[in-house]
Amino acid sequence: MPQNGVCIRTNHLNKTFGPIPAVRDLDLEVHEGSRFGLLGPNGAGKTTTVRILSGLLIQTSGTATVCGFDINTHRDKIKAVTGLLPETPGLYSKLSAVEFLEFIGALNGYSKDASHRRIDQLLAILGLESRQDDLLESYSSGMKQKVLVASTLLHEPKLVFLDEPASRLDPSASALVKELILALAEETATTFFVCTHQTSLAEDICDVIGIIINGQLMTLGSPQEIIATAKAANLEKAYLKIVGGKVDRQALLAWRA
C-alpha cells in the first residue's frame, strides 16, 4: 500500500466518551522511521489516541491510516505490523519471562526456534538472562516492564506504540530502553510513537514532539523548535510554559487556613 514515507496519518480524528471529548479534531502525520513523542497533562488524550491508532478503540469520527492500513477496515493488519506497550499491561504471572515471551511469539506466528533467538537477544540486552526462568510473579515492577518492552518488540514490528515506557524504570533501565529505541530506530527504521510525561525522555529520543491538551494538538515540532519557540532553556520549561504548569504556592497552602 503506498505510504510515501508516512507511517501514521490522521484526519479530523475525534473520540468522545459520553459528554467527554478525549480527542478533538486530530490531524497528524508521523513519518516512517521517526521517533514521535506525544506529551500532555493527565487526561489530555494520549492513551486514547494510541488505543485508536493501534486498533483497540473505535473513533467517534474522522479517519486514519497506520502503516498504510485504514483503521476502519484493517485493524487486524495494523495489529500484525505494530507493537503496543499499553499503559496498564497484563502479564501472566505464573509464567517465566521466557515462557511468556514464547507465548507472545506463538501468538505472532513465530516458531519456538525463531522466537528463541530473539528472546535470548532481548533478555540479554535488558539484563534479565539470569532471572529469565523465574516466574514473573517474583519480578519487581521495573523487571516486569522490561519483559513487556521485550514482548512489544519480539515480532519486529514496523511501528511501536509505547505508552509511558519508562514510568516504572530506574534511571539506568530507563537509559537502556532509550538506547534500545534509538538503536532500533536507526538500524531497522522502526517507527516509534511514545506517550510520556517525562520531558527528558522525549527530549533525548524523539525527533518530533506533539503536545496535546484537552484532546487538542497544541504544538508540533522538533524538541529544538519547541524550546526555541517557547523561549525556554529546555523541553521541560517549554512544556510548562505551553501547558501552564505554574504552581501557586499560596493557593496550595490555603486549605490550612
Ligand SMILES: Nc1ncnc2c1ncn2[C@@H]1O[C@H](COP(=O)(O)OP(=O)(O)OP(=O)(O)O)[C@@H](O)[C@H]1O
Ligand atoms: N474508557 C473511558 N471511559 C470514559 N472516559 C474515558 C475513558 N478513557 C478515557 N477517558 C477520558 O478521556 C480523557 C483522555 O484520557 P486519556 O487516558 O486518553 O488521557 P492521557 O493523556 O493518556 O492521560 P494520562 O497522562 O493520565 O495517562 C480523560 O478525560 C478520560 O477520563
Ligand SMILES: [Mg+2]
Ligand atoms: Mg495515558
